[in-house]
Amino acid sequence: MPDRYAVIGNPIAHSKSPAIHAEFARQTGQALEYGRILGNPEDFAGDVRRFIADGGLGLNITVPFKEQAWELADERSQRAEIAGAVNTLIRLEDGRLRGDNTDGVGLVRDLRQNHGFEFAGTRVLLLGAGGATRGVLLPLLETGLRQLVIANRTASKALALAALGAPLGPLTGCGLDALAGERFDLIINATSAGLANAVPSIPDDCLSERGWTYDMLYGDAPTAFCRWGQDRGAARALDGLGMLVEQAAESFWLWRGVRPETSTVIKQRRGLS
Ligand code: ATR
Numbered sequence: 001m002p003d004r005y006a007v008i009g010n011p012i013a014h015s016k017s018p019a020i021h022a023e024f025a026r027q028t029g030q031a032l033e034y035g036r037i038l039g040n041p042e043d044f045a046g047d048v049r050r051f052i053a054d055g056g057l058g059l060n061i062t063v064p065f066k067e068q069a070w071e072l073a074d075e076r077s078q079r080a081e082i083a084g085a086v087n088t089l090i091r092l093e094d095g096r097l098r099g100d101n102t103d104g105v106g107l108v109r110d111l112r113q114n115h116g117f118e119f120a121g122t123r124v125l126l127l128g129a130g131g132a133t134r135g136v137l138l139p140l141l142e143t144g145l146r147q148l149v150i151a152n153r154t155a156s157k158a159l160a161l162a163a164l165g166a167p168l169g170p171l172t173g174c175g176l177d178a179l180a181g182e183r184f185d186l187i188i189n190a191t192s193a194g195l196a197n198a199v200p201s202i203p204d205d206c207l208s209e210r211g212w213t214y215d216m217l218y219g220d221a222p223t224a225f226c227r228w229g230q231d232r233g234a235a236r237a238l239d240g241l242g243m244l245v246e247q248a249a250e251s252f253w254l255w256r257g258v259r260p261e262t263s264t265v266i267k268q269r270r271g272l273s
Contacts, residue, residue, distance in 0.1 A: 003030075004055055005255060008037040008047060009062035016269065017060050020248045023268065024260035032256070044068045052091055058255045059089040060248070066101075066131065073099025079138040082165065085131055088251040100254055103132075104139030106247030107188070107216070107240075112143070114242050114263065117186065117212060119143035125184040126150045127200050128191035129157035129173070132216055136190065137161070141169030149184070151176050153191075153200065176202055183208040189215045189225040199228045207232050216240040242266050 007017040013036075021034040037059075039047050044065050051059065061069040066085035070076065073086055074096035080086050086099035111117040122145050126133055129152035140148055148171045152158035155175030162173030179202050187207055191200050194217040207213065213229030218239035222230070229237030245266045253259050 001033075001055070003032045003057050004035070004051075005032060005058045005060075006035040006037050006051060006056065007060040007062060008039045008044075008051075008065060010039045010041060010064065012036045012038045012062070015062060016244065017062075017248060020245060020265060020269070021252060023265050024249065024252045027264075028256070028258045028260050030256050030258060039065055045072055048072060048089065048097075052095075052097070057091050058251070060251055061087050061089065066135075070099055073097050075099070077101070079104055082138045082168070083135045085135055087135070087247065088254055090254055100251075101135055102247040102250035102254070103243070104136035105250045106243045106245075107136050107214070108139045108143055109246045109250070110242030111186075111212075111214060111238070114246070114266070115236060115238060117236075119145045121146050122185040123147045123149070123183065123208075125179070125182075125187045125202075125206065127176075127187065127189045127202070128152055129154070129161050130190070130192065132190040132192075134161060136188075136216075137165045137171075138168060141165060141171060146170065147172070149174065149182070151179055151200075151202070176200055179203055179206050182206050184211060186212045186214065187229070189213070189217070194223050194225055197224050199224050204232060207234060209233070210235045212236045212238070214238045214240070216243060218244065241269055245269065 025032050069086035076099040080099050080101040083101040088100045090098045124145050150158045150173045158173035165171045213234045215223045215225035217223050218241040226237045245262050249260050249262050
């Protein structure tokens with residue numbers, strides 16, 4: 001029987017992870033099976049334990065279980081610790097579960113490797129202070145950027161996250177209304193505003209000339225925040241498809257010790273090949 005992995009969430013039917021991992025496995029010649037599990041909100045731990053008891057070697061975790069996966073993990077990486085959420089569970093040799101979070105690495109790798117963004121010396125604005133922001137905090141702080149500012153509609157949440165992350169790097173927090181007069185080389189949207197086709201209200205001129213924008217969401221058409229960037233002359237206005245594929249690649253690497261090639265998978269998902 002091939003080695004078994006799966007993604008667990010609720011809902012789960014829409015998940016692209018099985019197709020992405022099947023492509024990684026084909027490309028790298030790894031014999032594995034990757035399924036999807038509709039998690040029971042009342043018994044997430046039971047679902048995980050059953051999968052592992054049946055021989056499963058690892059899981060990806062998606063909404064709404066990432067925090068429960070964090071609690072369930074027997075040990076955690078530092079980036080998962082800070083994220084307060086786990087999107088990858090790895091069964092260790094002794095049967096214990098290690099929790100990791102590959103979202104931040106996925107974001108940074110997409111920007112840096114796939115698109116050539118140079119973080120060194122930059123001022124980066126991260127919009128939102130929910131789970132999506134927390135999930136990428138540590139990898140962003142480790143890029144060599146000059147300053148990371150978390151700005152949120154509810155300022156207190158941005159200040160709380162900044163207090164958590166400040167010992168780890170050059171981080172501050174504020175409300176969206178405190179951004180007047182500020183300029184950033186990169187603005188990352190980690191709010192859920194795009195789900196309602198909206199953008200956070202930030203000053204038009206807080207994107208520096210030749211600045212980049214990045215929306216963690218993605219869709220078939222440009223997202224609302226991509227359009228915001230395009231309309232304000234962003235040098236690049238990127239969406240989160242590359243991050244999705246890169247976080248999957250990092251999980252694959254954690255499980256298999258092999259790095260898949262991501263660019264063809266990103267193109268396939270974009271419908272370009
Ligand atoms: P996620 O796990 O996706 O981060 P979340 O924890 O519910 O989801 O957080 C959603 C984030 O999007 C919050 O930072 C929220 O701002 P508030 O804390 O002020 O609620 C932000 N958000 C959602 N809709 C928004 C909008 N229309 N404008 C600005 N920020 C918005």
